[in-house]
Amino acid sequence: MDALKNMLSPLGMNTNALQDTLKLVVIGGTVETARRISVSAWNGFVDSFFLTAHFSQEDYPYDWLMHWLSKQPAWGRSREFDITTRTVTRSGITQSTTGDLEEDEDEDEEALIHGRKKRKVAFLPSLDTTHTIYYRGHWLRITRTRRYPDYGHGAALKISVVARSNDILKKLVLEAKREYEKDAEHRVHIFLADTTYGCWRWNGARQKRPLSSIVLQPGVKDMLLADCKDFLASEDWYAERGIPFRRGYLLHGVPGSGKTSLIHSLAGELGLDIYVVSLSSKGMSDNTLTTLMSHVPSRCILLLEDLDAAFTRSVSRDSSSTGVPTASNSPNNTNESDGSTLSLSGLLNSLDGVAAAEGRLLFATTNHIERLDPALSRPGRMDVWVNFTHATKWQAEGIFKCFFPSKPKASLSSSSTTPATEEKTDISQKNLPLPKRKTLGHTIPVLEEAEIAELAKRFADAIPEGELSVAALQGYLLKNKLRPRECVDEVGEWIIQEREMREKLKKEKAEREAKEKEAEERERKEREGKAVKEQEEKETREKLERKERAKAKKVHRVEAVLKLDSATSCGGSTVINSSGESTPTEPIMPVIISNSKSESSSSSESDSSNGGIEADTEESITSEEEIDKPAGGISTINSTTKESGKEKWVAVRAQPEPVD
Ligand SMILES: Nc1ncnc2c1ncn2[C@@H]1O[C@H](COP(=O)(O)OP(=O)(O)OP(=O)(O)O)[C@@H](O)[C@H]1O
16 A cells, blocks of 8 residues: 555645545445345345246236236335226226226215216336235235337236245135136126237226117027027037037127127126127238137137128129129228228138137127128028017017116005105116116106006007117117106107108208219219310320421421432432432432332322422332433432332432533
């Protein structure tokens, strides 16, 4: 140190300051080294004593655990966490679309803020931080990380625990699953096809719809439900017989008759998620569809909505197959412009090809069954067909009863003292028996069963059989949900209005179509007129051009004649034309000789008719005979004579004119 001091003293440095700096460096280095050693020792310890489970966002257990973690009170004590009002799913954190999560359990569940329901705040482990929570006598170390930090998406969960066996982790996953399923019990999860990436995107969870709220002809719902249940329970039966474990249902019929609603209801009843594909969506191709179908989970409902619409775009297939496109609905160019190249064979392959998923229930809906190719709707692809019609009287009665609850029998006797018509009750408890259904914030009169039955009967009698859609009836009942009696009294009036409205819409549609047709016709005529005009203009232009060319040739000829004249006067070669006139040329020039005298004479005639001025060089043909014939001022033809077809080429050399 003294030596160092001696070395530095001439430099005028403060040795004490230097010493302190060096000390700091040494201490800092030692501390950092110690930290690193301890971290790696701890990691070694963790690796050798801890059991670690990894959960990827792409898989279901991730959802279960995130859901479970969001419910852990431990986050309240944690010093670092994420707070969200969103739902955690495989496809990331998604804004809750259901809006049924309240901030405070104790608060009024009915409370709405500007029409929206309050949302519950959820606590989640923050990214890239290790949290420790206590679970069943074990400390769990939980780390949530980004799987692809560079791309900013994809998350993974790592849970470590000191334990001899992985039982504790199994218990944790099972518990998380149970809780998740319990919460999802009243919901149907909807996934939509993403044609850009060829994957499924979670689109939200919908409240289950009770099957009793769907009013169909007797036996239809029961038959469908029993068929679906039977299918789901017969995997082995299918395997033993080598039959592909798939079942298809084709729901066809008029719009607003309950096809989609029935599928949602069945999904809820069977506890299945719904995977929806719109075949006419932008970018849908054979490859995308095959990829999507191969990623459908084994137990789910695969829904192909408006099957016929996929083919009204004439998707790269012959017009004789599925959904024959009509003139008005087959814009052939659109599918190419939006990159949709779905073909019928592509669709068929994706439905039951090698890569197609097994165990799924395929539901297809269409309003135009007549447009479907028989290959698409054949048994094996579509095993069960259900026709949906406009509302029958039976359905009208059913939907009325669904809307207006009747007083339960037990309360009938107890309420004998109070007039039944005055009593008001909550609709959610009587009419829609959903366990988690929230109240609607209004009440409707509850009538006696007999009165409701009588009103329903009158309502049904007033409804014309098979004329109005169930959706239309529902719309009318919704408008009158608090006035059951008036609703029945006024139904006749409403039907007249509906008819008038439909008539008006029909008329408007017809007018619109006529106008469109007229416009099309006008456009076509205009196009044709334009084409004719263009053709005429073109012809006139060509005529003019021809005339111009002829004029130019004449001018050229005159110039040539004038030139020759001047050349003759000063000596030089001469061209002999058929009329015996000689024209001076360059000293040596080719001459075309015609074998036919008549031609030359006609040529000369035309020459004379043009006043002896002809610009066209070919027309100034000189006959051989005439060349042989000496003419005034014409010298001998002394050069080679070339035969070319009927014409001969000779070179004419000028000789000086003899001097008299
Ligand atoms: N049979 C029915 N029972 C109960 N409600 C019905 C019935 N039919 C239609 N509805 C009601 O009408 C509305 C439209 O029904 P839905 O979308 O299921 O009809 P759809 O046949 O699928 O129509 P589209 O063919 O136009 O898709 C829904 O709100 C539904 O509640």
